Amino acid sequence: MRIIDGHCDVLYKMFENPSINYFDPSAALDASYAKMMKSGVKIQFFAIYLPERITAPKFDHYLEYINIFYQKIVRDGVVQVIKNRDDLASVMSSNKLGAILTLEGTDALEANPLYTRTLYHLGVRFIGVTWNYGNWAADGILEPRQGGFSRRGKSFIKDCGDLGILLDASHLSVASFWDLAAASTKSFVATHSNVKSLCPHPRNLDDDQIRELLRRDGRIGITFVPHFVHPSAPTIDALIGHVDHICSMGGERHIVFGSDFDGISSWIPGLEHSGQYGHLADALSKKYSSEQVERFLYGNWLSYLQKNLPIH
Template sequence: MIFDAHCDVLYRLQNEDGRQFEDEHSLHVTYSQLKKAGSRVQGFAIFLSPLLPPSERFRAALEQVNIFYEKIIKPHADIKLVTSKKELLRLNKNEIGAMLTLEGCEAIEEDPLKLNILYQLGVRSVGLTWNRANALADGVMEPRGAGLTAFGKKIVKKLNEWRMWTDVSHLSERAFWDVIERADYPIASHSNCYRLCPHARNLTDEQIKALISKGGVIGLTFVPFFVKKAGSVSPSDVLKHVEHLCELGGEYHLGFGSDFDGIDETIPGLNSYRNYEQWGELLSKHYSAKQTARFLFYNFANRFPN
C-alpha cells in the first residue's frame, strides 16, 4: 500500500489539451499505474501557474476541482474521495483514496470564504505559499524571506479548527518557524534533506526535528535536484535521504510526496508512479517489512486529518 502526498496531474490535465487520466505514456500518474503499483491514497494538488492574473486564480482552482471529480472520481468506481481518517479506513481492499490538496493559497487571495469553499469541496491539506510571496507568507524563493502575515496567522488558526494539514513545503524559513509555533497539524508534503542537498526547498536538520516534535510527516520527493546537488541521480540517492531522516528520529515521520507530473526531469528508476513497486523493493532490502510499510503508507495514513 502506498500513500503519496503530492502530485500535479490536475494541473497537467487542465493545461495540456487532450490529456486523459488513463494516458499511460504522457503522464507520471495515471489510473492504471495507481492500480498496478498498489496505491492506497494519492494526494492531488491544486496548483496554479504563477503567471495567472489574480482575477483568474480562484476560477482556475475550481476548474481543477472539477477535473478531479469529473476525470478522476466519477469515471472510476474504485477511486473514492477521502476527507477523513474514517473514510480512509472504510476503503475496501481494491479501492484507492483520492485526497485534494492546495499547493499555495494564491487562489484565495485575501478572502477566507474562498478557502472555506475549497474545504467544502474536499481539500484537506493546505500549502500556504508556492515559491514567492502572497497574502499569507513568503515562499522560499522570495528574497525578502519574511514570515507569516497577520492574514496567514488567521488562516493557520482556521486550519487548526478544521483539523487540516498545514503544509510547510515551499515556505520561507522564517514562515516555517511561524507555522511550527502555531500549527497543530504541520506536514511537509514534498521536501528533502538540506544536509544532503543544499537546495532552498529542502529542510534543515533543525526544521526536520521540529516537524517530528510536532508529530508531523515529511514526504520525501523524487525531484532530482532536491535529491542531489550535481551529477547523475539514482534511487539509491533518495535512499540516503531516508537514512538521514531515520538518523534524526524520523522513522515514524517519514513518507513520500513524489511531485510526479510537477517536474520535467525525473530520476531513472523513479520515472513515474509505476516505479513505486521497485522503490518498495529497494526499501525492503534496507529496512524491515514493518518499517517499509510505515514509510510507504502508515506514517501519513495514521496522521490523516479529521
Template sequence: MRIVDAHCDALTKLALNERLDFDREQEELDVCFPRLRQAGVKVQLFAMYVSESIRNSGFDHILHMIDVFNRKIGRHPQMQIIRTSEDWLKVEASSKIGAILTLEGLDALGGNLAYIRLLHELGVRAIGLTWNYANWAADGVMEPRNGGFTRKGRGMLKELESLGIIVDVSHLSVAAFWELTNVYPKPFIASHSNAQAHCAHPRNLSDDQIKAIITCKGMMGLTFVPYFVESGKEHVPISALLNHIDHVCALGGEKHIGFGSDFDGIEQWMVNLRHTGDYANIREALSKSYTETQVEAFLYGNWRRFMVANLPRCKNPDQSNFDMDTI
C-alpha cells in the first residue's frame, strides 16, 4: 500500500550536516531512501526550514537547501522530483519515489516577492507561511499578540494564488488563519497539525478550523509529534493518533485526512513510530478500525487527489503522456 507524507525536516538536517547520507540508514536521520522504500512511501514532501540557530538568515540559506535537495535527493536514481500534476502521475506509474520541495516559514525571504517567484521556478510547490512566531508576512501560532497578516503578507497571498503555490497553515496564528479564509479563494492545507479536541496544544486545530479546511476542499496532515497527539504522557501509542482520525471523520473530513509525520523535526517519538520505516505499524493499526478503502485514502488517496488537482499543469501538454481531464 502506497503512502504520502506531507512534512518532514530531513532536508534541514542534510543541509546542516553534509556528512549525513540520504542513501543509507543512520541514527541521526529519520527519513532516508531505504526507510522510504521499506515503508512504501510513494511521495515525500521535504520542507526547507531555516533553523533559529542560524544568525542573520537570508535567502542564500534557502538556495543552499535547494542545492542540497537537488544533489542528495533529486539526483538519486530511484527518486523523482515532482513539480506538476503530470510528474505525480509519472511517478505513480513508475517504481520511483516522488519528492516535493516545500518551504516552512517565509522569514528568510525578507518581504521580497521576487524571491517567491524564483522559488516557484526552482520547484517549491507549497509554503508554510510562518513558523511559531511573527515574520514580515504574518503572525505564527505562538506569537503572543495573535495578529493576522501584514500589508506585505496580503500581497504575498495574491502572489501565491497567481503562481499556484499551495498555502500551508500549520504554525499560522488563529487570527491569520481566519483572515486567510476570507481573502484566499483556493484550497489550502495544514501539512502537520492535529485536532485540539483530543490534544489542546496551540499548534493543533479547533473544530471550526478543521471544518474550514474541509469546506475549502483542503487537506489536513496528522502529525506524529507525541505532545500534539496526547498531552501529559511520556509514551504515546498509535491508538491515540487514531482518536484524531475518528474526530476529523466525525466532522465530515474523511476525504481530507492524510499524514504529515514531522520526522526529523522532532526529538521525541511515539511508541513504534521512531522513523519512516515504521509506517507499517500505522497501517496495521488503521486496518483494525477502518476498511481497506479508508486506509488507502488516509495513507495515499486523499493526498493524491488533492495534489493532482492543485499542482501546476505541465506548461507544454505535448510533453505529457497523460490526459489530465480523465484523472
C-alpha cells in the first residue's frame, strides 16, 4: 500500500515544541516518520501554519518553519524534498519518503512578489491563500464580511501561476473560492475539505464547488477532522460517505486524502495517526475495487503532481 497525504501540521508542532524529533518512534506526533512508514505513506505535504497567537505574522516566521523542515525532516537518502516532476519520479522509484512544502495563509507575504518568489525557490509548491479569516489577499471562510479576493490578491493568483505554485482552496470564503476559479488559468485543489451536503460545517465544500474542482481536473482532499466528517458520529464509515458522494458526482479520479494530522485535537476512532491508514484502506476495500482504492490513496494525487508540478 502506498499513500499520498495532502496536509499535516507536523511543522507547527515542531515549531511550538523544538524538542520533538520527527524520527523518534515515540515522538508526540500523529504523523511521525515511524507512523508514516508503518502505513506506507510515500509522499507527505507539510504545511507552514502559524498559530493564532502570532497576531503580527512576519516573513521570518515562514523562514523559521522552512528551517525546521530542512534541518529536522529532510534527510539524505531518507526524506527527499519534491520541487518538480524529476524529484517526484526520483521519490517514486526509491524507498525514500517524499516531502512537499506548503503554505497555509499568506498574511506575512504582504503582497510582496519577492517574498512569493523566495518561497518558490525554497521549495513551497502549494499555497492556501487564507486560513479561516481575511488578509490582504482574500477572505477566509470565517471572515464575517465574506468577501472575495482583493485586487492584489488576484495579482497574487497570476504570480503563483507564472511561478509554478499551485493554489489550495481549503479555508477560502465561498466568494474567494469563486474568485479563484475565475482568475486562475491553472488547476487548483482543496487539500483538506469534505462534503458540505453530508456535514454542514463552513469549511466543507458545497456540490457546486466540488463540481468546479472536478471540471478543472483539481483534487479534493477528504480530511479526517471529526467535525468535518459528521456532526455527532465521526467514524471511518462516515468518512467513506464523503468518498461515495464525490464518486456519485463523477469524481472518482479527483478524490485524494488530506488528513490534517497534528492540526487536530480529536480524532476519528481508528484513524488517530498516520500508522492507522490501513484501517481506512480496509474499509474502502469493502466497497471499492483495489484499483479504485489505490487511486484514492495515492494514484489521484500522483497523477495531479505529475501533470502540474514544474518539469525541472
